[in-house]
Amino acid sequence: MLKNLDGFQILRRVAQSNTAEIFHVVRLVGRGRGSEYAAKVLRTEYAGDRIERQHLETEYRICSALDHPNLIHAHDLDLEAPRPYLVMDLVHEGESLRDMLERGRPPLGPALVWLARAAEGLGYLHEAGYVHRDVKPQNLCIGGGGTEVKVIDFALATQVDGSFGRYLLRRLAERRRPGTWSYMAPEQIRNRRLTGSADVYSLGVTVYEVATGRLPYAAPTPQELLEQHLYAPVPSLNKAVSDAPPGLDDLVRAMLAKDPLDRPAAMQYVCAKLRSAAAACRTRT
Secondary structure, rough: OOOOEEEEEEEEEEOOOOOOOEEEEEEEEOOOOOEEEEEEEHHHHHHHOHHHHHHHHHHHHHHHOOOOOOOEEEEEEEOOOOOOOEEEEEOOEEEHHHHHOOOOOOOOOHHHHHHHHHHHHHHHHHHEEOOOOOOOHHHHHEHHHHHHHEEEEOOEEEEEEOOOHHHHHHHHHHHHHHHHHHHOHHHOOOOOOOOOOOHOOOOOOOHHHHHOOOOOOOOHHHHHHHHHHHHOOOOOOOHHHHOOOOOHHHHHHHHHHHHHHOOOHHHHHHHHHHHHHHHHHHHOO
8 A cells, every 4th residue: 555645644545446546644744734635646557647647637626726515625736746646625434425325225315415415516516617527426425424425526527518528438438437327418428518417417317326226227238328328218216216205206307308408407406406305305204
């Protein structure tokens, strides 16, 4: 394991991916000495990779400029280190929504509140002129015993109206888990112009998965899966589960509309509807 970073003491590794490791670190010098952070460090084999370094730089540029309680904030970037790294907020007792789902469906009411907070953060991101492009349970971090929610991993974020890029799409397929395809909006698959509506779609897939315990679309190959996102009817949430609160099925159907213009126009609307659904869950208990 990596022993130290310039100016930071590594306490432990908290997560890892194909291209990077996440460490719990403490600042040793300068302003904020003693403060705890998370450091995203490229793996040795990707330390000189142009695209991965660009992803770190993109994350720093966006996340250092934005300040919202539901978006991860970036504090430092070192691209000259032997293993380039990005220093970000530490989510105490944090774990991804993906890890939680792998243990089973979380209670729907609290989970809808988490998703509402994620929608609030994404709405702020969209107002600032950016699209996340990789919204999925793996990139929603829940901490503080469920009181803290952060949207993370802005490596693929772009300005509104940006396209996904054929080359980056291919690299994404090579390096990222297949689960990414399960949340991709039709216009993203087609490499069309992107707006915040692409994130609305991806969050809609996540809402469906949280509510039902399974994805709205599944197929044996990535190509067949993408075709379902493009052409298959939106499955009924109410038919999949019996305990969905009123209005949640209609919201998910709207969020998963094939045409971006048919989806909710703003994350603020999605946030309000998710909070209403969460409140309805509470009144049932």
